[in-house]
Amino acid sequence: MAGRDENALRSHLGRARGLGSAHEGLHHWWAQRLTALALIPLSLWFVASVVCMAGADYAAVSQWLSQPFTVGALSLTILAVFYHAVLGLQVVIEDYIHGKALKLVLLVGLQFAGFGLAAAAIVSLLVIAFAG
Amino acid sequence: MIAGENLRGPAAQAIRTGNIMAESQSSGARRHSRPLSPHLQVYKPQLTSITSILHRFSGIALGLGLLYLVCWLVAAAQGMAAFDALQDFNGSVIGRLLLFGWSVAFFYHLLNGIRHLAWDAGFGFELPAAYRSGYAVLIGTGLLTIAAWVYAYFQMGVL
Numbered sequence: 001m002a003g004r005d006e007n008a009l010r011s012h013l014g015r016a017r018g019l020g021s022a023h024e025g026l027h028h029w030w031a032q033r034l035t036a037l038a039l040i041p042l043s044l045w046f047v048a049s050v051v052c053m054a055g056a057d058y059a060a061v062s063q064w065l066s067q068p069f070t071v072g073a074l075s076l077t078i079l080a081v082f083y084h085a086v087l088g089l090q091v092v093i094e095d096y097i098h099g100k101a102l103k104l105v106l107l108v109g110l111q112f113a114g115f116g117l118a119a120a121a122i123v124s125l126l127v128i129a130f131a132g
Numbered sequence: 133m134i135a136g137e138n139l140r141g142p143a144a145q146a147i148r149t150g151n152i153m154a155e156s157q158s159s160g161a162r163r164h165s166r167p168l169s170p171h172l173q174v175y176k177p178q179l180t181s182i183t184s185i186l187h188r189f190s191g192i193a194l195g196l197g198l199l200y201l202v203c204w205l206v207a208a209a210q211g212m213a214a215f216d217a218l219q220d221f222n223g224s225v226i227g228r229l230l231l232f233g234w235s236v237a238f239f240y241h242l243l244n245g246i247r248h249l250a251w252d253a254g255f256g257f258e259l260p261a262a263y264r265s266g267y268a269v270l271i272g273t274g275l276l277t278i279a280a281w282v283y284a285y286f287q288m289g290v291l
């Protein structure tokens with residue numbers, strides 16, 4: 001880019017401010033793809049299972065939810081899907097919310113909600129399996 | 133590196149010569165020749181741009197769906213009364229509409245996500261291939277959604 005100011009992709013202002021990459025982008029990108037890949041079998045398995053249980057009563061559903069395979073696979077699904085969704089929604093917030101304070105509040109809220117909801121889901125799963 | 137130096141055609145020519153900004157900048161002193169993002173009010177919708185924004189919309193919708201999934205698991209952990217109340221809501225018109233919407237969003241996002249991963253791995257990014265896979269995703273979404281609901285209603289003995 002040196003010497004070709006007019007054609008450079010970075011604006012003059014961006015250049016003067018000297019703010020570059022925080023070098024987190026690659027990890028974010030990679031984690032988004034990795035969780036997406038894991039979610040192909042995991043999410044298909046979960047949705048297919050739920051479709052097959054359409055109309056099932058409490059006894060049947062809680063019986064399914066307490067099988068060891070279900071507990072393991074659904075835990076993995078929950079971890080992967082919340083990681084994936086938080087990464088994805090983070091980009092959506094960064095793209096559309098421009099106020100500094102609001103953006104920070106939303107990004108922090110997203111992280112807390114992601115971890116909190118994932119914990120609620122997994123604890124529920126364990127309660128059904130071991131205390132139900 | 134010159135922006136657009138490895139592109140061909142009139143658009144690339146415009147990028148190289150700076151004509152993209154020529155109109156809006158003609159009164160100003162400087163001409164920039166950086167490539168611009170599409171200006172959405174004048175950008176013609178195309179299959180590629182529509183499938184792209186639908187991926188975002190379906191991702192956001194599924195994010196809301198996760199809230200519902202957690203409610204479902206928490207209700208199941210709480211016992212039969214809470215679980216049955218949620219299942220009753222699932223069976224209502226609003227409940228079914230929500231579930232239908234989430235099923236469409238899920239199948240779309242899954243199939244288009246696979247399309248994204250193929251692109252990331254270097255496959256199918258040529259324009260004709262991108263159009264073909266775009267139509268395949270839309271048709272596949274319709275087929276999987278119909279199959280899931282037909283099977284679910286069959287399972288419940290309604291069909």
Ligand code: HEM
Pocket residue numbers: 032033036037039040043081084085087088089091092187188189190191192194195198238241242244245246248249
């Ligand atoms: C079911 C729960 C899921 C949720 C809540 C979810 C959510 C999201 C969100 C919010 C985004 C960001 C969209 C954007 O930036 O425009 C995203 C991106 C993505 N999702 Fe998902 N997703 C889910 C499942 C899947 C599955 C099963 C796949 C399988 C392939 C997948 C593949 C992808 C890919 C590849 C991207 C990145 C697309 C890009 O580069 O813009 N997702 N997801």
